[in-house]
Amino acid sequence: xxxxxxxxxxxxxxxxxxxxxxxxxxxxxxxxxxxxxxxxxxxxxxxxxxxxxxxxxxxxxxxxxxxxxxxxxxxxxxxxxxxxxxxxxxxxxxxxxxxxxxxxxxxxxxxxxxxxxxxxxxxxxxxxxxxxxxxxxxxxxxxxxxxxxxxxxxxxxxxxxxxxxxxxxxxxxxxxxxxxxxxxxxxxxxxxxxxxxxxxxxxxxxxxxxxxxxxxxxxxxxxxxxxxxxxxxxxxxxxxxxxxxxxxxxxxxxxxxxxxxxxxxxxxxxxxxxxxxxxxxxxxxxxxxxxxxxxxxxxxxxxxxxxxxxxxxxxxxxxxxxxxxxxxxxxxxxxxxxxxxxxxxxxxxxxxxxxxxxxxxxxxxxxxxxxxxxxxxxxxxxxxxxxxxxxxxxxxxxxxxxxxxxxxxxxxxxxxxxxxxxxxxxxxxxxxxxxxxxxxx
Amino acid sequence: xxxxxxxxxxxxxxxxxxxxxxxxxxxxxxxxxxxxxxxxxxxxxxxxxxxxxxxxxxxxxxxxxxxxxxxxxxxxxxxxxxxxxxxxxxxxxxxxxxxxxxxxxxxxxxxxxxxxxxxxxxxxxxxxxxxxxxxxxxxxxxxxxxxxxxxxxxxxxxxxxxxxxxxxxxxxxxxxxxxxxxxxxxxxxxxxxxxxxxxxxxxxxxxxxxxxxxxxxxxxxxxxxxxxxxxxxxxxxxxxxxxxxxxxxxxxxxxxxxxxxxxxxxxxxxxxxxxxxxxxxxxxxxxxxxxxxxxxxxxxxxxxxxxxxxxxxxxxxxxxxxxxxxxxxxxxxxxxxxxxxxxxxxxxxxxxxxxxxxxxxxxxxxxxxxxxxxxxxxxxxxxxxxxxxxxxxxxxxxxxxxxxxxxxxxxxxxxxxxxxxxxxxxxxxxxxxxxxxxxxxxxxxxxxxxxxxxxxxxxxxxxxxxxxxxxxxxxxxxxxxxxxxxxxxxxxxxxxxxxxxxxxxxxxxxxxxxxxxxxxxxxxxxxxxxxxxxxxxxxxxxxxx
Numbered sequence: 001x002x003x004x005x006x007x008x009x010x011x012x013x014x015x016x017x018x019x020x021x022x023x024x025x026x027x028x029x030x031x032x033x034x035x036x037x038x039x040x041x042x043x044x045x046x047x048x049x050x051x052x053x054x055x056x057x058x059x060x061x062x063x064x065x066x067x068x069x070x071x072x073x074x075x076x077x078x079x080x081x082x083x084x085x086x087x088x089x090x091x092x093x094x095x096x097x098x099x100x101x102x103x104x105x106x107x108x109x110x111x112x113x114x115x116x117x118x119x120x121x122x123x124x125x126x127x128x129x130x131x132x133x134x135x136x137x138x139x140x141x142x143x144x145x146x147x148x149x150x151x152x153x154x155x156x157x158x159x160x161x162x163x164x165x166x167x168x169x170x171x172x173x174x175x176x177x178x179x180x181x182x183x184x185x186x187x188x189x190x191x192x193x194x195x196x197x198x199x200x201x202x203x204x205x206x207x208x209x210x211x212x213x214x215x216x217x218x219x220x221x222x223x224x225x226x227x228x229x230x231x232x233x234x235x236x237x238x239x240x241x242x243x244x245x246x247x248x249x250x251x252x253x254x255x256x257x258x259x260x261x262x263x264x265x266x267x268x269x270x271x272x273x274x275x276x277x278x279x280x281x282x283x284x285x286x287x288x289x290x291x292x293x294x295x296x297x298x299x300x301x302x303x304x305x306x307x308x309x310x311x312x313x314x315x316x317x318x319x320x321x322x323x324x325x326x327x328x329x330x331x332x333x334x335x336x337x338x339x340x341x342x343x344x345x346x347x348x349x350x351x352x353x354x355x356x357x358x359x360x361x362x363x364x365x366x367x368x369x370x371x372x373x374x375x376x377x378x379x380x381x382x383x384x385x386x387x388x389x390x391x392x393x394x395x396x397x398x399x400x401x402x403x404x405x406x407x408x409x410x411x412x413x414x415x416x417x418x419x420x421x422x423x424x425x426x427x428x429x430x431x432x433x434x435x436x437x438x439x440x441x
Numbered sequence: 442x443x444x445x446x447x448x449x450x451x452x453x454x455x456x457x458x459x460x461x462x463x464x465x466x467x468x469x470x471x472x473x474x475x476x477x478x479x480x481x482x483x484x485x486x487x488x489x490x491x492x493x494x495x496x497x498x499x500x501x502x503x504x505x506x507x508x509x510x511x512x513x514x515x516x517x518x519x520x521x522x523x524x525x526x527x528x529x530x531x532x533x534x535x536x537x538x539x540x541x542x543x544x545x546x547x548x549x550x551x552x553x554x555x556x557x558x559x560x561x562x563x564x565x566x567x568x569x570x571x572x573x574x575x576x577x578x579x580x581x582x583x584x585x586x587x588x589x590x591x592x593x594x595x596x597x598x599x600x601x602x603x604x605x606x607x608x609x610x611x612x613x614x615x616x617x618x619x620x621x622x623x624x625x626x627x628x629x630x631x632x633x634x635x636x637x638x639x640x641x642x643x644x645x646x647x648x649x650x651x652x653x654x655x656x657x658x659x660x661x662x663x664x665x666x667x668x669x670x671x672x673x674x675x676x677x678x679x680x681x682x683x684x685x686x687x688x689x690x691x692x693x694x695x696x697x698x699x700x701x702x703x704x705x706x707x708x709x710x711x712x713x714x715x716x717x718x719x720x721x722x723x724x725x726x727x728x729x730x731x732x733x734x735x736x737x738x739x740x741x742x743x744x745x746x747x748x749x750x751x752x753x754x755x756x757x758x759x760x761x762x763x764x765x766x767x768x769x770x771x772x773x774x775x776x777x778x779x780x781x782x783x784x785x786x787x788x789x790x791x792x793x794x795x796x797x798x799x800x801x802x803x804x805x806x807x808x809x810x811x812x813x814x815x816x817x818x819x820x821x822x823x824x825x826x827x828x829x830x831x832x833x834x835x836x837x838x839x840x841x842x843x844x845x846x847x848x849x850x851x852x853x854x855x856x857x858x859x860x861x862x863x864x865x866x867x868x869x870x871x872x873x874x875x876x877x878x879x880x881x882x883x884x885x886x887x888x889x890x891x892x893x894x895x896x897x898x899x900x901x902x903x904x905x906x907x908x909x910x911x912x913x914x915x916x917x918x919x920x921x922x923x924x925x926x927x928x929x930x931x932x933x934x935x936x937x938x939x940x941x942x943x944x945x946x947x948x949x950x951x952x953x954x955x956x957x958x959x960x961x962x963x964x965x966x967x968x969x970x971x972x973x974x975x976x977x978x979x980x981x982x983x984x985x986x
């Protein structure tokens with residue numbers, strides 16, 4: 001995915017006065033907005049991570065086309081570049097605000113709730129205005145339309161979404177200048193109105209609305225599992241310090257705790273790693289005081305599981321002929337594919353570029369989902385000058401293509417040896433998760 | 442196994458190594474139908490890594506790759522080896538190893554990705570030795586770059602370290618960091634000799650590239666990179682398959698069929714492992730089966746129309762066998778510990794003897810300081826010195842950290858007497874004769890090796906070295922070349938400057954077998970660049986067809 005974001009010094013913006021002088025919702029597409037307003041808009045777009053969903057794999061920024069699986073079918077994201085025919089070029093600021101905060105398109109139809117407008121509804125008028133100005137002036141128009149979303153009945157009727165909205169209950173917008181909020185208020189604003197953490201981390205009810213009583217308590221997502229990030233010490237991240245969480249959001253990795261891959265890796269790369277230190281501390285402080293919510297299956301701190309393992313010698317001295325592609329057992333699959341970087345003892349590299357597999361919340365989790373998905377799709381995360389890369393082992397891998405059965409054996413070996421025990425993952429389970437991998441063009 | 446009626450394509454390629462697979466990838470991406478016939482099987486990395494770990498003799502480069510009986514490849518460099526039979530005064534110096542399997546021999550190369558020098562293509566004109574190629578450096582330059590991008594080559598900034606081959610673009614990736622041992626070696630050479638040590642260009646990731654990870658310096662590029670940071674032909678196979686090219690493994694081609702005029706190739710025939718015969722038709726044919734096997738196939742295909750073998754009206758198929766036959770020594774440095782064995786195997790080269798007026802009488806050479814783990818050699822040496830117990834452990838530690846290994850790539854020369862023929866006495870399980878090579882090191886190369894020995898003795902002296910262990914005679918470098926030599930005159934060469942055979946207008950060869958001189962660097966990048974140029978020619982001709 002393209003990196004369209006730049007680090008903006010929020011403090012500089014906060015010191016500016018241009019914002020407060022403008023009356024809300026007054027900008028027009030044909031007026032040249034101030035540099036401060038545009039910079040603020042870009043920062044809001046980064047914090048809101050619009051690019052994550054509105055860009056197809058390998059596609060142009062904000063031109064849409066990403067396929068998001070929902071129980072009712074695939075939602076295909078739209079072109080939100082300022083192209084008048086294919087994008088939002090004809091949107092007035094009022095049109096923009098309606099879709100962003102209320103899920104109502106310019107033509108009056110309803111957006112599907114894959115668009116987190118329930119979160120964005122909390123944005124201040126000033127930030128909506130800045131975001132609009134930036135999209136209209138600084139985003140490059142792309143004259144192409146992605147395929148149209150076609151959902152199953154009854155969701156195929158966009159009118160259904162009006163009823164859904166009644167249930168979903170959007171929050172009222174924050175007021176005032178968001179740059180001047182105190183730390184916890186700013187953190188809450190970032191978490192809810194912009195970064196929309198809950199879109200992935202809060203489970204949803206039958207109507208696909210977020211369950212208010214399970215805020216950030218963890219939910220499945222496109223084969224991955226967005227874990228419980230409440231302050232629960234057994235199920236959540238209650239043992240993390242504010243600095244730990246800031247480091248994680250900045251770099252995607254904290255030694256001995258966890259690392260980001262999949263959708264969270266993208267969120268770190270495209271969004272949180274570009275936030276200011278002050279904003280990251282605000283965000284972390286807010287998240288860490290979210291009331292603890294226990295979990296049905298996580299009963300001990302997943303980041304504290306396991307230790308370096310003095311694995312037994314599995315050398316036999318017997319060589320196989322080059323055409324022997326027989327399935328090996330988990331220990332040998334690990335030895336042949338993983339041990340070179342993660343070590344036969346699971347300790348990873350000394351610089352932690354390849355993380356240790358014990359004291360690792362992915363391997364220590366009672367849910368093997370993220371381990372399976374990381375093995376299938378690999379890790380590819382750039383923050384600053386650091387590009388962290390682990391190859392995937394799915395059917396497109398040039399390094400090694402592992403079958404569903406091989407990945408099941410491998411995962412069971414890894415969790416039994418370094419983590420939370422053998423979960424009895426089957427080839428069928430892996431196959432279902434493989435089917436959720438994004439299709440690369 | 443596909444049914445035979447499917448076996449027809451615009452372009453039929455024999456061999457799935459770096460040459461064959463990269464042509465297949467280029468053509469398939471241009472919408473051209475391609476079938477690639479590979480004598481060996483499909484393979485995967487994890488089993489090779491496990492074989493390597495189970496292997497007692499770690500420096501055995503062929504060890505982790507036990508061949509299939511229908512497509513044998515040579516075992517390690519031993520004489521006799523019961524597959525590649527060598528004869529002549531320097532028989533032992535021509536023990537080439539290679540791999541017959543999907544992806545080819547780059548499964549176990551060291552990733553050295555040199556461009557040749559402009560002078561390498563004009564050896565006869567500039568120095569009155571050997572032969573000129575039927576193309577110039579500038580003809581190949583765009584394809585060198587294309588090959589570097591395809592493989593992912595890292596190398597030095599030409600403004601800081603000019604390797605002598607003009608570049609229009611920088612290397613796709615930054616050069617490798619220099620290991621501790623190499624830093625010590627560089628310092629010594631720059632301070633105490635008039636020579637220099639340069640970064641060796643490497644087809645190895647210094648950042649994530651092409652969905653493969655960054656090199657972590659596992660130090661066993663040969664026999665197997667455990668993580669996929671180094672290029673091998675299997676990546677081009679995967680890319681070509683994704684673009685629609687069809688690969689048929691275990692397809693041992695044994696005959697090249699022509700039309701009645703003997704001008705065009707009409708089909709190739711292959712055996713499956715049960716010796717069932719299959720015929721594959723196409724518009725164009727490319728033989729990309731490695732220098733030894735390509736010449737063998739063309740000779741095996743002899744028939745009434747072409748009694749001397751295919752494309753062999755010149756009689757030069759199988760002749761002019763070359764290599765970078767070199768010299769090798771290990772010794773124990775009397776200076777500070779070097780701790781070799783960290784990082785990739787071959788990254789640092791003395792290139793001062795790569796070109797000069799003296800090439801009118803002796804061959805050029807490169808000196809590699811090989812940065813491999815020396816515990817094996819140190820242990821043997823310590824035991825031979827009678828150490829036991831704690832002292833043995835200390836000695837192994839000392840010797841392993843002080844061992845220096847140097848070897849050279851010395852320039853061979855095309856000599857028609859150095860010749861590959863079909864073995865009269867040995868056949869494989871399909872009845873195909875084994876290859877046999879007569880080899881006598883050209884005087885040009887002998888003189889070059891003598892010069893190298895002198896240099897090595899000087900360097901041993903500079904490092905206060907002891908316990909010299911010279912590889913007896915000469916050291917084969919597995920860079921065979923010349924068996925279907927390129928030239929402008931059909932009377933004394935097999936292919937033209939576009940790697941098209943003089944005799945058959947729709948038959949191309951993509952291999953080091955076309956090299957007119959063996960050049961002054963490892964051969965693979967030039968093989969890849971020539972192959973991509975063949976793909977370019979085929980794309981143009983098929984577009985106009």
